[in-house]
Amino acid sequence: MNNKAFLFLILGSLGLLASGTIDGEITKQALNIPAIIMFVIFVGATLGITYWAAKRTKSPKDFYTAGGGITGLQNGMAIAGDYMSAASFLGISGLVYLKGYDGLIYSIGFLVGWPIILFMIAEPLRNLGKYSFADVASYRLRQAPIRILAAFGSIATVILYLIAQMVGSGKLIQLLFGLQYEVAVILVGVLMILYVTFGGMLATTWVQIIKAFLLLSGATFMAVMVMSHYNFSFEALFSDAVAIKGSAIMSPGGLIDDPISAISLAIALMFGTAGLPHILMRFFTVSDAKEARKSVFYATGFIGYFYMLTFIIGFGAIVMVYQNPEYLDLVKQAIDGGSPILGGNNMAAIHLSHAVGGDFFLGFISAVAFATILAVVSGLTLAGASAISHDLYASVIKGGDADHHKEMRVSKIATVVLGVVAIIMGIMFEKQNIAFVVGLAFAIAASANFPVLILSMYWSKLTTRGAVIGGSLGLATAVILVLLGPIVWVDILGNTEAIFPYKYPALFSVSMAFISIYLISKTDNSSAAKEERAKFEAQFIRSQTGIGAEGASEH
Amino acid sequence: MKQEFVEKIKHNPDYIKLVKIRTQYAMRLTITMLVIYFIFILTIAFKPALLAATINETSVITIGIPIGIFVIVIAFVLTGLYTRRANSEFDDLTKKIKNSLVDENNE
Numbered sequence A: 001m002n003n004k005a006f007l008f009l010i011l012g013s014l015g016l017l018a019s020g021t022i023d024g025e026i027t028k029q030a031l032n033i034p035a036i037i038m039f040v041i042f043v044g045a046t047l048g049i050t051y052w053a054a055k056r057t058k059s060p061k062d063f064y065t066a067g068g069g070i071t072g073l074q075n076g077m078a079i080a081g082d083y084m085s086a087a088s089f090l091g092i093s094g095l096v097y098l099k100g101y102d103g104l105i106y107s108i109g110f111l112v113g114w115p116i117i118l119f120m121i122a123e124p125l126r127n128l129g130k131y132s133f134a135d136v137a138s139y140r141l142r143q144a145p146i147r148i149l150a151a152f153g154s155i156a157t158v159i160l161y162l163i164a165q166m167v168g169s170g171k172l173i174q175l176l177f178g179l180q181y182e183v184a185v186i187l188v189g190v191l192m193i194l195y196v197t198f199g200g201m202l203a204t205t206w207v208q209i210i211k212a213f214l215l216l217s218g219a220t221f222m223a224v225m226v227m228s229h230y231n232f233s234f235e236a237l238f239s240d241a242v243a244i245k246g247s248a249i250m251s252p253g254g255l256i257d258d259p260i261s262a263i264s265l266a267i268a269l270m271f272g273t274a275g276l277p278h279i280l281m282r283f284f285t286v287s288d289a290k291e292a293r294k295s296v297f298y299a300t301g302f303i304g305y306f307y308m309l310t311f312i313i314g315f316g317a318i319v320m321v322y323q324n325p326e327y328l329d330l331v332k333q334a335i336d337g338g339s340p341i342l343g344g345n346n347m348a349a350i351h352l353s354h355a356v357g358g359d360f361f362l363g364f365i366s367a368v369a370f371a372t373i374l375a376v377v378s379g380l381t382l383a384g385a386s387a388i389s390h391d392l393y394a395s396v397i398k399g400g401d402a403d404h405h406k407e408m409r410v411s412k413i414a415t416v417v418l419g420v421v422a423i424i425m426g427i428m429f430e431k432q433n434i435a436f437v438v439g440l441a442f443a444i445a446a447s448a449n450f451p452v453l454i455l456s457m458y459w460s461k462l463t464t465r466g467a468v469i470g471g472s473l474g475l476a477t478a479v480i481l482v483l484l485g486p487i488v489w490v491d492i493l494g495n496t497e498a499i500f501p502y503k504y505p506a507l508f509s510v511s512m513a514f515i516s517i518y519l520i521s522k523t524d525n526s527s528a529a530k531e532e533r534a535k536f537e538a539q540f541i542r543s544q545t546g547i548g549a550e551g552a553s554e555h
Numbered sequence B: 001m002k003q004e005f006v007e008k009i010k011h012n013p014d015y016i017k018l019v020k021i022r023t024q025y026a027m028r029l030t031i032t033m034l035v036i037y038f039i040f041i042l043t044i045a046f047k048p049a050l051l052a053a054t055i056n057e058t059s060v061i062t063i064g065i066p067i068g069i070f071v072i073v074i075a076f077v078l079t080g081l082y083t084r085r086a087n088s089e090f091d092d093l094t095k096k097i098k099n100s101l102v103d104e105n106n107e
Helices: A003-023 A033-056 A060-068 A072-083 A086-099 A101-111 A113-128 A133-137 A143-177 A181-229 A234-245 A259-273 A277-284 A289-320 A330-336 A345-397 A404-428 A435-458 A464-484 A486-492 A506-522 A527-534 A536-545 B003-010 B013-046 B048-052 B064-106
Strands: none
Touching: A033 A143, A033 A181, A033 A345, A060 A181, A060 A277, A060 A345, A060 A404, A072 A181, A072 A277, A072 A289, A072 A345, A086 A101, A086 A143, A086 A289, A086 A345, A101 A113, A101 A259, A101 A289, A101 B013, A101 B064, A113 A133, A113 A259, A113 A277, A113 A289, A113 A435, A113 A536, A113 B013, A113 B064, A133 A143, A133 A277, A133 A345, A133 A435, A143 A181, A143 A277, A143 A345, A143 A404, A143 A435, A143 A464, A181 A234, A181 A289, A181 A345, A181 A404, A234 A289, A259 A435, A259 A506, A259 B013, A277 A289, A277 A345, A277 A435, A289 A345, A289 B064, A345 A404, A435 A464, A435 A486, A435 A506, A464 A486, A464 A506, A464 A527, A527 A536, A536 B003, A536 B013, A536 B064, B003 B064, B013 B048, B013 B064, B048 B064
16 A cells, blocks of 8 residues: 555544544543543654654565564563553452452463473574464474364454453543543544554554553552652552551452362463464564573563562552542442442553542543553554464465465454454444453463464474364364353353353363363374474574574565 | 485484473473473462461561562573573574584585
């Protein structure tokens, strides 16, 4: 597409914002002018970056991996940005606000996958792959079936994640900016399509870096303001919080109460993180294994720091927002009693931003929350588009011999299609209970993507048959157990008792995947299997040393 | 990769050393992280009261809080340890292996 089309789309999306602010029904929140001004500045700056990136995005390599020239520090920031979604910023601080210590347990689960990714996956992934993790899984196995399985796992994970982000964003924006739900969802979808189709990975990465910086700065400011209120004494902060909510918030509550759930959740978070396509894709944007390692080191630091901040922010909200009449939802209180806050518990961090920094800072944090959603959906969409254009179109349909221009065009069409699907799904799921969606995305990533990826790297006896059948069984088990579990079967479908009693299926579905991949590969005596095993040695040498690996300098 | 390279690298003492020490170090760190995390999460599942004890009699802060922060910090420290060693020692060995290939080709 040319520059005229680009300008037209920019103006179109800004027009949408303007008309939405005028025509949109003002729901719970009055129009938030500082937030809108700051958001427009953010959108303007990121569209500027997109324009700059568009001129540098010529080949599929540029589109999928930003040319491979991102540094370890930049990539670490971008990975942290992918991980610090609006759901984790608002959700975890909201969970700390509601249940105290349980919020910390949850965030620790999200963090501990990172060291494992560094020790086991980052280097072989960088050394063996080009654009997507399917490159690695199919390195010595048969291209078509493995790519189809990997693409299916990626697209399923991406779409589920997108639904969660879109619905969350619609509600958040409705509340923060006073825009209509549909307008908010369409706005997010249109901007995301712009970033990804024109700017590819380069624009997506920089949008993510800027947003991560803004989010970390804003969260730091809030935590410092809370602590300065207590002369930087944790004892004083926690004493006040206990005086308001009781001592139960200082210790583990009911989040995890049986060992099966504890282990299952741990497996889903750890292995799921290592199977998320939009995260794995980031390892191809750096030049070599050294930068890949640095990326994880910085990312773990940023994410760990961020979770410590959300813990302080959650407690800050307990002392400054809870029972503060300014943030009380009077209508809800009249019906249900207690002291509900406007917009629900997930708005705790947003209200706290107002309590510590007034209207201006509320505007800033609202704009950052919106920017966060935009950046995360862009990364997701790019990963989904690469699964379609690189794995399905170029590698399977064209047998690895696709014309670069055509592959680029397919990836852009795929981006637009995914964007439209995300908008439609976002609107369809507005009133649905989507609590299970992110859990399902993690379960699929852990049960289908991760086992195939890790075994293809380290287990010489893996065969195509084992990977395809075992991976599919893992995927199917995860989906079926989520459907039969308490959240979908009881809470959504209204049955009285769940057929599968646990919320998190990962322990069972991941075991299913590993055991069946093992058994089927072991008993596979076909001549293809023998060839695939023979190729392991060369693959392992490349994965360990990087000799022959795809590098930025090659281009 | 050509088969002759595979044969050469496979018997290269530096390569054998690299694979051995890296595998060992990565496994050791992985197990350290898993053990720490699973002790933490299983304590929560089986004996949550252990984490509910306060750090001293006058404080409201439970030992669960410094322990939780410790798990976050240790995750970061372990990635730092691995990155430091890999970016120096392991990369030096890798460079030696690559150079040995280039030298032999030039001979």
